[in-house]
Amino acid sequence: MKLSGLLPVFLLLWADRSSSGIQSHPKPSCRYPPSQWCRSLEIAIACNVQKQCMEVNATRSYQAVPPVSVTLYYESLCPACRVFITQQLFPTWTMLQDIMTVTLVPYGNAKELPSANSPFTCQHGEPECRGNMIEACIIQLTGHSAFQIIYCMESAADVLNAAQPCLQLYAPSVTWLSVDSCVKGSLGHQLMHANAVMTRALNPPHTHVPWVTFNGEYTEENEDKAMSSLFSSVCQLYKGVKPPACTGAPVRLNRGFC
Template sequence: MITSLILALFVSFVSSKGCNLPPSAWCSSPEIAELCQVKDACKEYLYPDASAPKVNIDLHYESLCPYSINFILRQAERSYKEVGSIMNLKLYPFGNANIKTNPDGSITYKCQHGPLECQGNLVETCALNVLPESKGFLYVSCVSRQIMAKYPPYVAYLLCGKRLKIDVDKIFECSRSSKGMELQKAVAEKTNNLKPPKTYVPWIVVNGVHTEDLQNQAQTDLNALVCKTYTGSDKPEACKKSYSATFE
């Protein structure tokens, strides 16, 4: 009865072609709800678990590490586009680097792949903090793609700024400032306090947990891992493909 009363409000709206069913049937399936253009109104009845929390994916990586870049381009980029609605993806550009404050107050910052990687970590850390969330990952993935194509890092920063219509001067300003180093120290602290401790990169944490099995699943098919882990019923279309390809 309640369902019929709520849906009755939409009678005039759903008289479009294709929906010739009575209002009492509109919430009988996701397909019918979509056909009758009342998917949002029926959500409470069709998707009782739709408010489930997103899957948290933490990626600890290095800006010039080939393995890190491969994961960003082959897994994270696709998942961001296809299952981003049920995933919180957080990036931590630091990896096996080391930050040390010297007795005179100066800072020594060493990275596995040299000074350019230190610069890249700082630039990407600042980008993730300065840019809106909707553009932070896109900038990092764009830069990673240009680096994979053998562009020098600085050229990659500028090129991706132009492509995404981003003011890279603000990012550079941050990366050269004490604020940028403080942001990088926070990333370093997060990375260095991982449990279990990180032993390689990329290092992937799923809902606060890292295991070799989760790591392997993420690197094989991040979409499938996110879809399997998500407890809500409102899974994106990409989840159907992931399940059939990986878990059946």
């Protein structure tokens, strides 16, 4: 049972109880700092604060607040896309995954052709088309582990050669044979066609990659903010109670496009 995201409200409640003479201090055996008391039911029990954590959980006004939906339209070998994924998107998701979701659409500036033998052309050549399809198949086959695998690939010196070891590292139950079969078979083409349809449906149409939408919408203002500090953008767009991580100072990074 997960009770994360309750620290600010819980500490306020704990302070109020302490000031009124009601003792809510953890047992001496509690080995966790206050910032972790409501992180899980097991910790709450160990620290003798489960009642307070459950009370806070029951009175949360932001329970139904949806997470910020971030969709990235990108290319597997685009240098600017790789920088955005490895330096901004993945680190932000690592810190804020409780208040954001990430959708990856590997296609970007590719073109879909009527040819049966070579139905796609890509900005950075055939290797990128293969990289796009590998990542599309990984997203389809590995589910929750997909983002970690793609981050592993995009942060490697050789994106394509990193695919198999990254898959083995983060999704050992999924065989490389299944990914290879997807890439070489009809499923890979179907997934790339679906990504092409999604990319062509963008309104306004994309003019470069990385192209980022928030909650399904694109604005130049949001893109400017995302490219300089995605972390701050997600914190600002989230409508619920901000997690403790959002209190940090923004860090601005250089932007780039393909």
